[in-house]
Amino acid sequence: MPTIPPHEDEPRTCRLCSVRSNGICRVLDTSQLARLARHTRSTRHEAGAEVFGDETDITTYANVVSGVIKLMKVLEDGRQQVVGLKFANDFIGRIHAASNALSAEATSEVELCLVPRALMEAMLEENRPLERWLMKETLRELDEAREWMVTLGRKSxxxxxxxxxxxxxxxxxxxxxxxxxTVEYDLPLTRSDMADFLGLSIETVSRQLTELRRLEIIVIHNKRHVHIPDTERLRQRAG
Amino acid sequence: MPTIPPHEDEPRTCRLCSVRSNGICRVLDTSQLARLARHTRSTRHEAGAEVFGDETDITTYANVVSGVIKLMKVLEDGRQQVVGLKFANDFIGRIHAASNALSAEATSEVELCLVPRALMEAMLEENRPLERWLMKETLRELDEAREWMVTLGRKSxxxxxxxxxxxxxxxxxxxxxxxxxTVEYDLPLTRSDMADFLGLSIETVSRQLTELRRLEIIVIHNKRHVHIPDTERLRQRAG
DNA sequence: CGAACTGTTGAGTCTAGTCAATACCCGTGG
DNA sequence: CCACGGGTATTGACTAGACTCAACAGTTCG
Structure with missing residues (x-):
């Protein structure tokens, strides 16, 4: 278990990103990193906690340090759809908009690094590589969203x-x-979250997991820990 | 039927956008508009024609002058999903990428204005408002994609x-x-395209249209022309 | 007129949803 | 230690909604 250093106010190099990351810090110069360190604030949220509300004004952007966050859209009658997942080093926030019509919730324990809106926008103004990095991130999100539309629209x-x-x-x-x-991991989502991401009911998700287990495409321990002996077989089943 | 002026090589102001548009030309300066006029090329495609292929390299970007284009993703077994629609004044092209894993097809007769990749990238480099405009466009596309994910994942x-x-x-x-x-228009898509956009079969689309007609929420003439007497009733039915 | 294409309608099937019961996992407190 | 409760996950029985297959209608074009 990693120890979590408490937030410190002294300026120092950025703690946002891990060393090998392609996160935001890669495109910041040293002066900006120093400013960032002075103005960012780190927060933690436990699983299930709301990080950003549906209609709250956006006063900060955030970088995910650890954990997973789901982005959700909710219909009036309560039906909901997860429209995106954010992992470590992902950037959260909607540039050029007052609100996002989206809510963000932690699906596991989450550590965030909050960046004040004004600072982010100032840095974007003066740092073109940063602007370009953000553009690429946005395009990646768009690609992911479209990829998932195929899954939602056409897959069993x-x-x-x-x-x-x-x-x-x-x-x-x-x-x-x-x-x-071979891959092995802990599922970052509950069955209910998975259902909301996949556009299915929890029961159907559960039944399909059971079926995958029966076919020995996956092995599950403690409901959450997944072992995939042959990822190619899994990929083929993914359509 | 509109007459189509052949492409002219003399520099002149941009023909890309209509006057009242929020299209790309709004953020170009006069020198860039002149350059654009010299290097753009206009093309037409009839309904059903492929505009960009799945794996073709991107050598040009394009601005839709008139008509509608569908962006599609296709699975190996032939199932396909429309992941986006492009209307007049929309910009098509994937900045910062060699290929897009997406195919684009005209769903009605389409008039395009092609912008060479090098020119577009040069203009992006020298014109920050243009870069910002493109960012906003991309974010709008992302919003639309996520909105549609709710429709695909959770709606009947x-x-x-x-x-x-x-x-x-x-x-x-x-x-x-x-x-x-009250709104009235011609459907820019065939039943088949609608089905691919909605993640349904053509038969189901047809049946639902019949039902909407029976409820007098819409009136259809000649299979394609739709009249909506009360858009609020339609919106309520949209969930 | 027939062919090709697009769209509509009907009948039967099947997938995934709903409702309900049960199992499992943990933490709390007797 | 075990009993109990709450949350999460699994399983079963039944149902409903959308798909498939198939026939047919309406248009356009040669």
Whole structure:
């Protein structure tokens, strides 16, 4: 278990990103990193906590340090759809908008680094690589959203669940596909969250997981820990 | 039928956008408009024609002058999903990427204005308002994609079809919702395209249209022309 | 007129949803 | 220690909504 240093007010280099990350800090110069360190604030949220509300004004942006956050849209009658997941080093926030019509909730314990809106916008103004980095991030989000539209619109329940497990596997090991790779991880979402992401009912998600287990495509321990002996088989099931 | 002026090589002000548009030309300075006029090329495509292929390299960007284009993703087994629609004044192209894993097809007769990749990137480099405009466009696309994810993941067939009709109505008259407004338009998509957009079968789309007609929420002439006497009723049916 | 294409309608099937019961996992407190 | 309660997950029985297959209607074009 990692120890969490408390937030310190002295300026120092950025704690936002891990060393090997492609996160935001990669494109900041030293002066900006120093400013960032002075003005950012780190927060923690436990699983299930709301991070940003549906209609709250956006006064800060955030960088995910650890944990997973789900972005949700909710209909009047209560139906809800997860429209995106944010992992470590992902950036959260809607530039150029007063509100986002989206709520963000922690699905596991989450550590965030909050960046004041004014600071972020000032840095964007003076740092073009940062602006370009943000553009690329936004395009990646768009690609992900469109990829998921195919899953929601055209795939069966079996394929959806497999797609989700493969998606997480790819996050754990981005270099999949080369060999018959083995992956193992803890699911960052409850069955209910998975259902909301996949556009299914919890019962269907559960049944499909059982079926995947029966086919020995996955092994599950303690409801949450997933072992995938052959990711290629899983990928094929994902459609 | 409009006459199509052949492309002219003399520099002149931009023909890309209509006067009242929020399109790309709004953020270009006069020198750039002149350069654009020299290097753009206009093309037409008939309904059903492929505009950009799935894996073709991106050598040009494009501005939609008139007509509608669908962006599609296709699975190996042939299932396909429309992940976006492009209308007049919309910009098409994936900045910072070699390929887009997306195909674009005209759904009605389409007039495009092609912008060479190098020119676009040069202008982006020297014109920050343009860069910011593109960022906003991308964010709008992301919002639209996420909105549609809710439709695909959580809405019934009846709600999906109503959502689609309302979406088009909003495009025809962006100031809807104020009063009990009446809207009338020609559907820019075939039943098959609608099905691919909505994640439904053509038969289900057809049945839902029949049902909407029976409820007198819409009136259809010649299969394609839709009249909506009370857009509020339609919106309610859209969930 | 027939062919090709698009759209509508009907009948039967099947997938995924709903409702309900039960199992499992933990933490609390007797 | 075990009993109890609350939350989460699984499983079963039944149902409803959308899909498939198939027939047919309406248009356009040669």
């Amino acid at each position: 329940a079996a394929e959806r669940v497999a797609s989700f497990l493969y998606l997480i596997a790819l996050h754990v090991n981005p270099e999949l596909g080369s060999d018959t790779a | 067939a009846a709600e999906r079809v109503a959502s689609f009709l309302y979406l088009i109505a909003l495009h025809v008259n962006p100031e809807l919702g104020s009063d009990t407004a």
